[in-house]
Amino acid sequence: MVELTPDEARYAAALVRAEQRAKEAEVKKFTAGHASRLVLEKAADVYRVIAEKLEQPQAGAAASLGNWRRVVVEGPYAIKLPRDERRTGAMCLNRWEAEIWNVWRPKFKWEHLCPVVWADPAGHVLVMQRATLDATEDEILAFVDGDDSYPMAESEYKCEDWGHLEDGRLVVLDYGYACHTEEAIEKQRRYYSQFVR
Ligand SMILES: Nc1ncnc2c1ncn2[C@@H]1O[C@H](COP(=O)(O)OP(=O)(O)O)[C@@H](O)[C@H]1O
Ligand SMILES: [Mg+2]
Numbered sequence: 001m002v003e004l005t006p007d008e009a010r011y012a013a014a015l016v017r018a019e020q021r022a023k024e025a026e027v028k029k030f031t032a033g034h035a036s037r038l039v040l041e042k043a044a045d046v047y048r049v050i051a052e053k054l055e056q057p058q059a060g061a062a063a064s065l066g067n068w069r070r071v072v073v074e075g076p077y078a079i080k081l082p083r084d085e086r087r088t089g090a091m092c093l094n095r096w097e098a099e100i101w102n103v104w105r106p107k108f109k110w111e112h113l114c115p116v117v118w119a120d121p122a123g124h125v126l127v128m129q130r131a132t133l134d135a136t137e138d139e140i141l142a143f144v145d146g147d148d149s150y151p152m153a154e155s156e157y158k159c160e161d162w163g164h165l166e167d168g169r170l171v172v173l174d175y176g177y178a179c180h181t182e183e184a185i186e187k188q189r190r191y192y193s194q195f196v197r
Pocket of ligand 1: 065067070093114129130132133160161173174176
């Protein structure tokens with residue numbers, strides 16, 4: 001069973017209200033300072049999914065528990081929400097994962113990351129495309145062996161962190177790897193920055 005915590009519920013409710021009133025300025029406020037722009041047309045769909053979850057927390061939802069985040073899958077989306085007891089670290093992971101997707105992936109041409117659909121700038125919610133959880137160790141290792149991207153995106157090789165998109169592509173689902181503090185994020189940012197002119 002998946003229930004939103006009071007914090008999540010308040011935050012999601014604010015998002016939903018902004019969307020219902022179709023206040024673009026208000027919606028944009030949530031993206032202020034974010035490295036990339038919110039994909040507004042997708043956001044409405046995501047809000048609807050979150051709104052439905054508020055009204056019917058148990059309907060059709062399934063959840064996975066990571067070390068830091070709970071991941072609720074709904075329709076084509078996987079919604080990553082911080083676990084209560086590890087909120088600060090999990091919010092860092094959500095923010096860093098969004099930054100990897102928006103900022104670093106295009107620079108380093110990483111093609112094996114599960115796409116982020118939408119993320120709020122603070123890290124309360126990160127929405128990814130949903131993947132099927134059926135990756136095998138053999139295919140993960142084969143991929144990693146053949147991956148000559150440099151620098152590499154950080155991830156673990158365990159099966160539950162990888163999956164397949166609808167088109168069959170193998171993708172990694174957890175790439176906020178180890179950046180659960182601002183200091184860790186800043187260090188990794190500095191490391192990646194060296195490769196960028
Ligand atoms: N895009 C996704 N589609 C389907 N399941 C996912 C997706 N992202 C994560 N999951 C599942 O949720 C689990 C926890 O997510 P993860 O990102 O690893 O969180 P944590 O950082 O807490 O480890 C994953 O191991 C995976 O099984
Ligand atoms: Mg994980």
